[in-house]
Amino acid sequence: MAVGTTRGKRKLGALMEGYLAQSGIKADKVIKEVRTSRSTWNRMIAGEARPRWATFIAILAVMKVSDEDRERALALWEVADDEAAPIEHAALLPKSYLRFRRDEAEAVIERTADAVLIPGLLQTPEYASAVAVGNRFLLPGENWDEKAGPERRDRQGLLRRQPEPLILHALIDEAALRREIGGPEIMRAQWEHLLQAVQWQNVTIQVIPNGAGAYGALSGTLIIYDFPGDDLGSAYVDSLIGLSPVEDEPGVTRLRAVWEDAATRALSVEETTDLIRTVRGS
Template sequence: MAGSGPTVRQRRLASELRRLRELKGLTGEQAARRVGWQPSKISRIEHCTSRVKPADLITLLDAYEVSGKVRQTLIILQASAREQGWWDVYDDLSSDYSGYIGLESDAVAIRCYSMQLVHGLLQTEDYARAVIEATMMSQGSAEEVDKRVEVRMTRQATLSKPDPLNIHTIIDEAALRRIMGDPEVMSKQYAHLLAQAHKPHVTIQILPNDAGAHPAVVGPFAILNLHGPHPDIVYIETLASNIYIESDTEVHRYNLVFDHLRVMALGPDDSLAFLRAIATAP
């Protein structure tokens, strides 16, 4: 797809950073002094002769006092501008989705609460297909469904690489009781979860219905922990768009919510026993 490669995204990011510096009324040298860099580093970033590292981007956004949607967009843009992103071959991915894949690919750990669905990284192909077909409401072709399923399955490679992503998921009982596809699809999904849960980098907890009210009844969320000294980012997927939260206060709130859910949920061993019981129920 013309105009969607990493080089174009890097140039857009460089242009935006230059524009933000100028809006603050700063010269390159003044900006460099503010962040403790050599002026040449600012120049290399703005002329796209040097890639913007995640930590450097956060430093510049802080220095330019960038917040809100603009900050979120640039963080997503930086993540999606990574060299050789496998998702770049899918020219019909939305910028929101490709941006999220970039962040997920760069993360070292994900903590998530799944309310109605098993998290995408832990879905079987048949389960993913049933979910995608339902959300597309018969408005997509078989080829489009196949592509989306392929993307979801390819994302899961992050769990099997030499330094795999750590995922800690709390799955609401409702997500396990909801039949996606048919009972055979669910049976294979249960077996897949049980197999994944035995891997050292995968932790699965079940939040049973009888746990009652909890602080995440409003919906699912994921907390992504990125490489290096970056703050966590909270990701929330909605029907219309994706939301990224990075405010220290709000991210701290979601961390507290996750910790609360972790205590309310069954422990890992009891969760597996609970899952086995569901899998063998008539």
């Protein structure tokens, strides 16, 4: 039984928790009759592990789920990823950020809106290291600034993933574009990288100009994921205490509306390219 949260495992855990509530049976009774462990049960419900097939079949039998519900659960068990995506420096990452990275690895489309910094998928290693220095009191372990660049490169590999690279649509506030992080040389390299990335077929970059006024994502970072075969997707919002996931339908729907509203205020790709060139200078 591989341990490590994935979106598929969390959906399976939520489904089984719902079935347990419908059955009226206590979890302790299920655990005892199936002869499994409390940790196995807890990990399944938390979406951190998928139980073995025989154990899962026995759990469904004890809860006496309907034939229709049983088929739904078995189908979800089949597609729930058994192994979490490998993440570089995983042991050093905060749990919330590690969950975010694993969700990102499963996504097919990522939409971001960043008001403070260049989005992580578009940061150069030097820019990422400079950000880490500024955030040193919030980051785990020592010398994270030395690991931030490699971590970003590992994450950005999704944009070159084969056969289907991650599709990125990034909205960047003009203030984030102009904010000097790490010094002039680092910023010039960062602007050059954006000018290269905007030409990639799977990447769309739009700047939200200073004159756009207030909008919903102005306070930080918003990230929305689309997953294969999932119409809802999920979202993350950033704060000083880290990334917070949003997976309920009303919450994701509202945050999608926030992103769409921000997108209406953004410059076109052509205008964005011209602005980056202007900020970079000759």
